[in-house]
Amino acid sequence: MTALTMVRQFGEVLLAIAIAPLFTGWIAQCRAWLQSRAAPPLTQPYRMLRKLFQKDVALATHASALFRMTPYILFGAMVLVAAIIPSIATDLPFARVADAIALIGLFATARVFLSLAAMDIGTAFGSMGARRDMMIGFLAEPALLMVLFNAFLLSGSTALPSVVEASTAHSFLMDPSLLFAAVAFLMVLLAENARIPIDNPATHLELTMIHEAMALEYSARHLALVEWASDLKLFNYACIGFALFLPWGIATHGADGGLALGLAVAVLLAKLTVAGAALALIESLSAKLRIFRAPEYLAMAFLLAVLGLLVHLLLGA
Amino acid sequence: MSLVEGTSQSVVAFSKHDLSFLLMLVFGWVILGIAGLVRPHRVGWIARILFPLGALIALGIAGLGTLALFSGHAPQIFLLPLGLPNLPFHARLDTLSGFFLLLLGMAGAGISTFAAGYFRSGEGTAPGLLCLQYHVFLASMALVILADDAYFFMVAWETMALSSYFLVTAQHRIPEIRRAGFLYLLMAHIGALCILLSFGVLQGGRWLFTFDAMRGASLTSFWASAAFLLALIGFGAKAGLVPLHIWLPEAHPAAPSPVSALMSGLMLKTAVYGVLRITFDLLHIRYWWWGVLVLGVGLFSALFGAIFAAVQTDMKRLLAYSSIENIGLIFTGIGLAILFEACHLPLFAALALTAALIHSLNHSLFKSLLFLATGSVLHATHQRSLGKLGGLIRRMPWVAALALIGTLAIAGLPPLNGFVSEWLLLQSFLFTPQIPHAFLNMLIPLGAAVLALTAALAAYVMVKFYGVIFLGQHREPSLVHAHDADWLERMGLAWLSLGCIAIGVLPQLALRAAGAVTQTLLGQTVNLASPFWWIAPITSRQSSYSGLILLAGIIGVVGITFVVVRILAHGRMRRAVPWDCGYPWQTSRMQDTAEGFGQPIRHIFGPFFDMERELPFPTDAAPRYRIHIEDRMWKALYLPIARGVQQLADWIGQLQGGRLSTYLLYSFLTLIVLLGFVL
Amino acid sequence: MHPSHLTAALLKLLAASLLLISFAMLSRRRTQRLITLFAWQGAVLFMSTLLVAHSAGLRELYYSAALTLLLKVIALPWILHRLIHRLGAQWDSETLVNIPTTMLVGLGLVIFAFGLAHPISRMATTITRNTIGIALAIIFLAFLMMITRRKAVTQVIGFLAMENGLFFAATSATYGMPMVIELGIALDLLVGFFILGIFFFQIREQFDSLDLSNMEALKED
């Protein structure tokens, strides 16, 4: 049984690593369609990674070891996060090592390292990006935590697998508090993954960029890892959303044979397809906010999450 | 004497032995201090011999503290033949004091080792005197923790304030430092008076000042609350709870760095200890509103500290505000524990208290580490202003690497220790819906949100701190000559960072230590049955965490990634000038500054600040940007008090108008009025 | 009339005249007059002491009376006269509060003093039972005089008048204190006065005047 569990665990992680760029590519494709552009192929992110891995690294003269370590740490953190989230099955041994709060911690670790790396070179853009990203971070994190709190209160556990199991078992899907939480979560997701309306992943327009500004000095394999990590992050966020709000199809404990797993993968892919399209739609419909509007936006998300919590306490107790 | 073959009688004897040995160690600190006066200007004698010895004593104290935690003996009491008549100094060693002694010893050892390399002559007070003050400070902190009667406690408490005051003003030729010292001692003294009055209430009119008698005193609800409030004010002033924090950002930066580390890392914890001792041990919690009060103050302090830390431009001030934040977190935990206990939820109370205790321990480690690191930076560069530092990771790799650990730990990132306590704290917030008060149920989740915001802000602050000091390019050309810390300093820093890692990776150890305390205070511990690499404070279904496996996971994944990348790709690399979007002529002045990092905070949390800004115009020949930020508390609370005192003093001063007739009139009127009384 | 009644009546008369003199001192402006009045007060005091000594048959009180005569009627007024001549301070002293007001306040004080003394005087067994109220009133009035005057010399006279009041209380209400103490008091008084004399010269030397308004430098500013 343990061997099977380990297989499930590693399989899930490998799956996440493998299809994360695909998800990013799918969103880009949808966006292009919605904007009536010729879409890049679905495999564009993979080609990009391959190209980057082959190039020579051009490292800034006074970059320190921290700068060179960061891509690996970033990637590692995101992989670990993927290992925690029950995207296809809930019986994950690693999810007990780190619960959802640790998950937020891992996201924070990644962010801090990337910001530090961005400051390491000592360029104007790098440090500016670092500052802005940290700002988004400290505003988004409480909102995310409140969203998770909702789920914790419903399930009585901070471990995501337990949350999923509880939700599939009791089908409190229709709990109104989750509605608020879902909207809040979506807003946080957009903000945290450098999406419109907070950031635009496709731009190098210097004054508005956040994520790109931090990655400016990275090249070749370092850049590849950074990009892959951000793909993974988006993927992870999507999976968190599924786990919290759309937990159908995830293979729960005791019912996770091969068939169930295969079904779970299929359902996951379907959910990703829909979610990617939805994200693209949202992104296409909204305009990028000025950086100083970001706090208002995230405060809104926070407020919604808290409202969800209060609704739960008022109606659910 | 062997523990194994001893009867219960001899176990008691051994444990008595324990406490007296502990007191001897504490006394050893005083001796070391006095030894410093023998040759007050010989740095070699003081730094290379006395301070390392002090560190050894600290280790011994930590060891004995641990023993007290885990030996399971009944509390040990020892009477010193000193003190007031009928009230000899009572010393007592129980698990609570054991825990704080452990904290004191662990951090103290690191700080003393560092100080051995740090203090040198020619900086204000003579090294010998400094040595005396330093060790008296340490000893008085230990005695505060050991004291078991009100008088002994107060003597140790005020000695602590006094010795640290002298340490703060070591460089007394600088007026700001004198001002800071004055403010510090004043607040400390007023706080101490409040504590004293609290003891006055606690003795319950029986004139028994031992804590033992106070435990048994029966107080009415009014008096119990009065004692609690007075103690909260008194200890809050020492801990730096907002709005009594005003001295803290002045005094901590003013002191030499090892002293800042002692004050921030250890002294603030004695206030935590005091609150725990009085609230949990002497008063036994009574009312849930105490908890709400402490919780509210704690959360506000935490947020306030984090926000202000984010806008600081002086590295030590930044850390000082960060201390306010962390103290706020600790008090948040304490508040929750009081609340739960008052609502008869002892398990959750134990969880919250565990969180508070572990955070105290953590804070003492990483805050000392960071303050010491700033000390090294200060010695290497003679700069405290963040605007004049930068890029030191290349000049001071050791300090930078060790400070990075502290930075990540204080930012609350897994798998280091800061995360553990924040995790526990958030866990305990999850149980607030079980409190049988509807309004609190609604409000306290907001507390969790504030906590999350604070934690995230702390990360922001620490990125700023570390990034501006150690990363980027040198903002001043002179920084090229900065040198790394010497080996003693490195050892001190390494010891502290080791502690950060150890607690982060093996939180179960800290959990067990705190468990011994909660067992004493609440009669309940969190679930301690997990193996040593694992914590699951309530049940493992509820939540669990393992720092060790997480660390292993990170190392594993990063290692595999590295190897795979190396195998599949190649390792070619060349050095080039930074690209920076292709903009040429980048200078080090174009990096984001500490002020720049403060800008979003100033924007978002504007109402908190009292800002004074001077902005340049596009047409200015010599553009200048200046911003001055004041604490609103200062204007709102302290200046009116000062003005009031001044006005009252002026008004009263008119009594002494210089005219003899008026004076005679006073006498006459007094006479008449008094005669009226007896009429 | 019974002798003791007669003595009591006489004593009352003397007490009343002491009070009268006190009021007179309160109303006088000229220092010279004040000294004369002070001497008169001393004389009345002497007589009352004699009277008490006679009626109670106490020998000690005769000594007291002699001392009073010597000190308060002869020595002190004389020295004061000499002093103000030497110092040129015989000129009018301006009061701080105008005189009618002072008198009114003085009247109030007398009532207050009598009120205070009333319950006490009921328990006195001596023939001089009501005098303690009068003594108290004299003290109050002297106090008032010290408060309202500006010159150093007048303050001293006020002070001495107060001593007279005390002395009157001591002799008439209690038939005198034990002799040792009276001697001590007298000695203190003499020494004090001596010191005062030295003081006057020093003050004049330093301030060119005995006006107390010069001596308001030490204050909170």
Place this chain on the structure above:
Amino acid sequence: MVLGLPLLGAFLLALFGARRYAAELNAGMSFSTLVAVSFLVLRVLRHGPLLALHEQFFVDSFNVFLVALTAFVGFTTALFSRPYMRIEEQRGRLNPQRLRLYHSMYQLFMAAMFLALLTNNMGLLWVAMEAATLSTVLLVSLYRTRASLEAAWKYFILCGVGIAQALFGTILLYFAAEHVLGREGMTALLWTHLNAVKGHLEPRVLGLAFVFFLVGYGTKVGLAPLHNWLPDAHAEGPTPVSAVLSGLLLNVALYAVIRCKVLVEGSIGSYLPGHMLMGFGLLSAVLGAFFLWRQRDIKRLFAYSSIEHMGIITFAFGIGGPIANFAALLHMTVHSLTKSSIFFTAGHASQTADTQQMAGIRGLVGVSPTIGWGLMLGSIAILGMPPFGVFASEFLILTTAMREHPWTTPFLLIALGVAFAAIFRKVQPMVFGESNAPPLPHSPALAPVFVHLAIVLMLGVYIPFALAEWYRAAALLIGG
């Protein structure tokens, strides 16, 4: 014996005061007084209270400790005054005649205080207080400057008037006692007899008498609002005089008040005297603290601090009861020791800077570490920081007040807080910081300072058993 020596000293010094060895003689006489007092103390410790000379003098546990304290501080002050006065003479502020006056008056003053403490006769007590006033008037005006004359004049008048009130109180007391004890045997003013019959004394008269005593001796204690002479006299007199005024005379005056309180309380059987003392004490403490806030002159500063502390002591006596009385006695002791040592250092500090203005005194630790640290430690001690003994007594007083009269604690808190802020913000820049003042011509005799502070420190952490017993007996004697 105790009385005789200082009197003899006064005579001798009046004769030889101008000679070079006068200062040594002064110290020697004080020392022999101290020795005599120690014998007396030993005797009292061994045999209990004693009466002497037809019961005119008596020693019990209350006054014996004050006598010892007075002798001790008197001796150390004499030691201190030797170099201090020499420097003053060199600076031309004094001449040999004045010095002679100083020395003889110093001894006379000591004699008067001993008389006041030791006498059993309330009348003699009054005489002694008057004598102490007169001798100190001359001491205060020693410099013959305008300011010192003004101060002495105010001192003389205010205390003279005050003392006159006390005399009236004495008369009233006699008046009441005479009815009980009779005129024969001259026992009607002897405290021991009065104490024995205090329950029979007419309460109304004694109530009245107490008011007069309180106003009279209270003026000398420096209770607000009767305190106005005190800062002037302390600031303008020579520093050794300030030290003994503050350290001893105030105590002696308070001693007189307490003796009266014991009688009156026994007679009227109510808490009125205690409440009056508490009221005066609180008022003095609070007003004293606020006065401190605005001081510029170093000696005035500490003079006001004396008012504040006398207020605290009076307050404690007012509360009554064994603990508060104990605390008050302890506070008396430590206050005298600390305050006199502060005046010693303050005197040298102002000599160093050649000004009494605190703005002119800077960076003492740089110029003379002993003066600087002496002043710093002294101030810290007087501000009630442990481990100094002042803290021990304040601890007891505050905790008592908290339980017995909680409404007073805010006032005490304000008083102590404001006093702390006021004194410390002035002392800190004087002690620390930069200075370029030249060192003193004579090395200052600061041994007394550190001896005092060491005793105070010891009392903070350890009160010897004998001393504690002594205080306890005295506290019982005062009762309440």
